[in-house]
Amino acid sequence: MAKLVQTVFRGIDTEMIKKAIVIFSVASFLAGGGCVSFKIEPRPEPEQLVETLVLCKRVIPDGELLAPVDITTDFVMDDPDVLCFVELKNVGRAMTLKWKWYAPDGSLFKETADVPVNENEAYLEAVTAYDGLDMQQEESLEGHWVVVILVNGELAGRRTFIVR
C-alpha cells in the first residue's frame, strides 16, 4: 500500500555564489554609505524551507530535480495515485521529512517513516520529494482528505483534497 518516498536534491550553483557576493557587496556599500537613521542589530536568518507544496497526479524529472505534473486538488477513484510533492529551498543542515495522510473521517490513514535529508550537512539549493496515496484500494477513498508534511517532526505545510 505504501509508496516509497523519493527525494532528489541539487547543490548550489557556483555562478549563483558569485552573483550573491556581488549583490552582497553592493548592498553593503549602499547600507554603509546610505543615511541609516537607526542602527538595527542583524536579525537571524529566516529559514522557511517549504517553497512549494502541491498535490498532483504525476511527477517527472526536471533537470537534477523533480517537477509536479497535473497539479490539482480534485481527484477521482480512477486516478492511480494522489501525489504530495514538496520542494525545499536552501537546505543547510540535516533534517527529516514525514508525510501524514488523514482520511475523510479524520483518522490517520497512512504515515511515512522519517525520511532523512542532507545527512552530510552540505548546502543544498533545492530538494524535491514526494509521497503518494495509492488509490487502488479495496475500500472507498471518496471524501475530503488532508495531507500534512512535517520537517523534523514539526508541521511545515498542509493541503486538503477531494476524491470523488
Add this chain to the structure above:
Amino acid sequence: MLLSGTSFLVSEENILIEFNGSYLAYSYDFNQIYGEGVSFQILSYDVTCDHLKADIGARVFYAYGSVVLTKEGEKLEGDEFFFSPEERKGTLINYSEKVGVIKLGPEEEEEEEEEETDLPSDVLETLTLSKIQSSLFYFTCEMAQITEVYEVLGERVVLHLEGLESVGFKKFKLSSGLKQRDSGFSLDKIWFTKSQGIIARGSYLFRTPDRISSLTQLNYEERSVLKDYLGPDRQIDILNSTSVVFDNKTNASFTGNYNSSNLWNASIVLNRRWSETVTTNFDVSYNKPINFKGETWFGFTSTVSGGHLGDLSLAGRYEVQDQVLGSLAYGNTFLERFTLFLNSTYSKIKIVGSESFSEILTGGVSLSYDSRIFNLSTDYYLNHDLFGSQLLSQPQLRVGINPFPFYGGILVASLTNIFIYSDVTAGTEHQDTYSNNMIFSLSTQPMYVAPRFSLNMSVAVEQFLEKEDRNFTSGGFIGNAAVEVARGFFLEGLYNFQSRRRSRDWLIEGTTSQDLSAVFRANPSDKLSSWISVSYDPKNKRWTQSFADISFEVIRKWKFHTLINYDFILNKLNNIDLFLVRDAGRVQLRFIWRSLSKQFSVELIPR
C-alpha cells in the same frame, strides 16, 4: 516615492494585535506578513509558534508548527492555529492519530470537534518567504502591530528596497492607503512639476457606520513659481461627495464642486424605492458655469418594471428661468421575437446669449422582429422644431439575413438592406429624399492547410443608392495567413484590397487602395510578449509604416516595454516610448520616456 502614495492619519491608532518574532517581514507590495519564532496574545492566551502567515487585506491569520497556547496554568498544543483578532476567535488543530479541532470563542467556550470538514481551508499557500523577499518594498522588524483599521506598525524596522537592505527606523508605519482609512484628515500628495508648479492634495473623510459617508477633497495648484506662466497664480478645487442612508428604501446623496475660477455646482438627489418594481429619484441642482448665469433645476426620474407588461421610464426637469426637459420611454418584448420601443422627448432650452428659447418635440417608434434566419426592423422618427417650425419625419425599414454558415461551416455569409425615407417640412417648403444601402459579406473560418499554417479570408460588397443619384458601389477583400514558426513565435501576413466606384449617369469614377502587412509575434512565455509589423503599399510600390510593441522581463520582476512607430514615407521615427515597469503587488512603479513630448516621468500607481 513611497510617501507620495502615503496618507498621514491624524486619527488615534488602536492596536488590535501585536506580534514579536525572531524574524518578521512585512511586504508593502502584497500587504502580507511572514514570521518565524513568533509570539503574540489573543483571547487571554500567550501563543507561540514556529511560523506565522498573515494576509492583512484578506484578514486571514494563520500560525503553524509547534503552536502552544498558555493561560493561567492551562496549556493547549497543536500544529495549526487560525485566528481572527477582530472577532476574537480561533481554531486550534492538531494532527496526531486523528485530526483534533478545538474552537476558541469569544466567551472562551472551548468545544472539541473531530469533524475534518470543519478545517479552515485557507492556509495562504502562495504566501511564502521568497514571495515576501521578492517585493519591491518589504520591511523586517522585531515587533509588528496591527491596528483596528488594519494599518501595520513596526518597531526596529529595516526597509528592504528591491531585496537590498536599506534604511533603519526605530518605529515606522509600514502600510497605508485610503482603503484602510477611517474618519480623519489625510494629506495625500505634494509634488512639483515644471508644467503645473506646486501641487497639493488633501482630503477629509467623515463616516458613521452604515449611515453617513462624506469625503471632501482639496486640490491646490500654486503656479506663481513657474516662469512665463500667463494664467492665474493659483487654483483651488474643493469637491464634496456625501451619501446618507435613511432606511433600506430611501437614501440621499450630495455632490458639490467649487473652483476658484468662479465655477461651481451642487446637486442633491433623493432616491426612493417604492416597491420591487417602482423607483423614483428626485433631484435639485445648481450649476454656475464661467461667465454665464447660474441655473437651478428641479427634476425627477421614475422607472416602472412591469414584467410582461413592459418597462416604463418617465423623467421631467424644470429650471426657474422657465426651461423644461421631459421624456417618456416604453419598451416591451412580446411573442418572444417582437420588440417594441416607444420614446418621446420635449425640450425648451434657452438659446445661449439671447432671451429666446429653442423648443423641440421628438418621438420615435421602433418595432423589430428577430428570427433564427432573418431580422426585420421598422422605425419611425419624428422631430418637430416648434420654435423654427420645422418638421422632420423619417421612416426606416431594415431587413437582414442573419449570418449563416454553409459548406461545412467553413463559410459564413450575411446580407443587410436598409431603406430610409426622409420628409422635411419647413413652413411652406417641403422636401423628401430616400436612400437604400445593401451590404453583403462572405467570410471563412480559419482554415488549417497544415498543422501550423492557417488561412482566413473575407469579402464584402456594398451598394448605396439615393434619390439624388449620388450612387456608389464599394468592395473589399481581406486575406490573412498565419504560420507558427516555433512554439510561441508566429508570422502573419495580411492583404487588404478596397475599391470604391461612384456611378452617375454615364460617368464612373473611383479609387482603389491596397495594403500588405506582415506581423511577427513572439509570446513564448510570460517573460516575453512582443510584435513587430511592417506595411507595404503594392499599388504605389513603397513601404509605408512600421510598428513595434516589445515587452520582456529584464530582471526580478522589472519589465522593459517599448512602443515604436517608423514612417517609411517621411523616412523618420515618428514615435518611441520607453517604459521600465516594476509590478509590485498593490502598486506599480514606472519609469517612462516619451519621445513626442520629450518627457521623462516616474509614476507610482496604486492598483
